[in-house]
Amino acid sequence: MxxxxxxxxxxxxxxxxxxxxxxxxxxxxxxxxxxxxxxxxxxxxxxxxxxxxxxxxxxxxxxxxxxxxxxxxxxxxxxxxxxxxxxxxxxxxxxxxxxxxHLRSSTTLLLQGTLDARKRPDIKGIDYLSQLYAHRQATDAGYDDQVLATGDGSLTETVFATLLIAQGGELIVPDAPRLAGITLEVLGERAGRPVRLDTVTPSRLLAAPAVFTLSSLHGVRVVERVNDASYQPNPALRDRLQEVLDEARGPVADLLGEGTQLPCASC
The missing domain is CATH 3.30.470.10 (Aminotransferase class 4, branched-chain amino acid transferase, N-terminal domain)
Structure with missing residues (x-):
């Protein structure tokens, strides 16, 4: 257009x-x-x-x-x-x-104990400007995104994505204030793996066998590095999870129905 x-x-x-x-x-x-x-x-x-x-x-x-x-x-x-x-x-x-x-299947994360200062992490947009500031901190340091933490040090999510740990056949998501992600919701219903909420500390994240991020733009991304710690990426699991998401993709026109009227005269 x-x-x-x-x-x-x-x-x-x-x-x-x-x-x-x-x-x-x-x-x-x-x-x-x-x-x-x-x-x-x-x-x-x-x-x-x-x-x-x-x-x-x-x-x-x-x-x-x-x-x-x-x-x-x-x-x-x-x-x-x-x-x-x-x-x-x-x-x-x-x-x-x-x-x-420009779509990315991998990412790198900065982890420095940055407090999640959002007023409403559960509502997308209200804290957009503070998120941009936190994201800029990460990119200025050479990372794609930054992990946010609560006051007690447990992790919530990244600035613009959901954190996901794959461990022992489970998908683990931080049990902390965060946005209820649609991408996570779809995976939880379709991936064939249990999704469990649990406390995720910095040490647990760094010790995890596989870490991913979820977002409505990039879908599933493999985390290759957190600070100076490198992971052995699991692209096969990433591809399977992304395939599950793609199966939920549908034409936008199907939501509108035949004969949908646009309410403004200029249209």
Missing amino acids: TSASRPDCPLLTDHTVTELARAGEIVLDSWHLYDGAGIAVDRHRSRFTAHLQEVFGVDKDETVAAYDHALAHLPSDGSWFPGFVWTSKGLRLVLRPFPVE
Whole structure:
């Protein structure tokens, strides 16, 4: 979709998520769109709706209508990373291309005991600016992302992903305040391995036989290094978990139904 062909719709914006977050409180939803399809998009919409009811007091029907309106404007081909951003003025769709060659199947993590200072780690977007700062600390130090910790030193997640330890046939996730990730939810139902919540300390993470991160953009990524500690990557397990996710990918158009009407006259 080019700016020349883009409809004159108030939901579509040239602002970035960062600019919208600087202008006021936001709630965010985002996921990878590839050739008009996404993984468990209906669940993303439901989580977004629930968060908006709590933060902004927005009626469910209004949220769903706005979200579906935005979905109807998504491209049907190519690789994209759409951001659904609810602001004080309503929904804004931030649509940016994300070439598939930029998708990563591995990652490196900085672990330095950084306190998870988010006010609402369970709601995506509210603490976006502080997350950017923590993420910049990691990239400035030469890492892809940073692990966050609670006040007692146990780990929560990375700045932009869920931590996942594979050990003894189980998938272990930190039992700590964090975002209820859709990617983790799908894996928990489909992977054929039990997912268990447990306390994850820095020493346990460093001693783990295999560590992964989960996100709605990159899916499953193998952690190759935490600080100076290198892991023996398990790409075969990563590929199996990613295949499970890909099986949950479906056309966005299926969520809209035939004859869906766009609510703004300019569309």
